[in-house]
Amino acid sequence: MKRRPLLVGNWKMHTTVLDACHLAADIAKTCVGLKDRDVLLAPPFTVLSQVAHVVAETGILLAAQNVCWEAQGAFTGEISPLMVLDAGGAAAIVGHSERRQIFHEDNALINKRVRGALAFGLVPILCVGETLDEREGGQTFKIIEEHIRSGLAGVVAADMGDTVLAYEPVWAIGTGQTATKEQAQEVHAFIRNLVAGMYEKDVADQIRILYGGSVKPDNIDALMAQDDIDGALVGGAALNAESFERIIHFQEI
């Protein structure tokens, strides 16, 4: 079964308002008439609403790069799901490896974020992935299973249609060292199988599983040709309109 491809640009901690508006406008141009795939941008919080104006009516969706579970309150440094919606966002990246590694977010906290996003109608993009040590130690599947089971704890089947998963091996993020298409496919198939066991086959068949980690114009086609890879979560190559355009317009080979 083929799912509707989803190409996500994660801008991380890059762009001023001006840079962001230019980049979004350039990306919007290349999305005119795009019918068979979804494009989603995750700019920094500070530029989300300006970017929302630039991409209005283009079909491009927006995400926050993280989200809290509470609507408001004393949570210094956090952003609420209502704020994301208010700024024009429809989704939120949750559990990105930079949040896990640098800011020590653990599976329990990430699960609160996933459920918080869903409670307010935001699509959570739950990121999972092993470190190089874990891969070399033969722990990849164990870690992925932990990330998925705890990240989705308490998420009911009815909410799984509004959930996106992203496999991002930590060793491939920002390193230029992409997982091979075989390595990526192997983990994607494992995740889909796991979801089938936790929910039902239908849920697993429908859920989109993105690959992230040094996705570039020259490897997107081969990755997207894999049965269980339904899209990409792109960092570095999404900051350049030309390279992201090539990624958006991937052709399976």
Ligand code: PGA
């Ligand atoms: P990268 O980042 O494409 O620069 O490797 C991907 C990500 O962190 O989502």
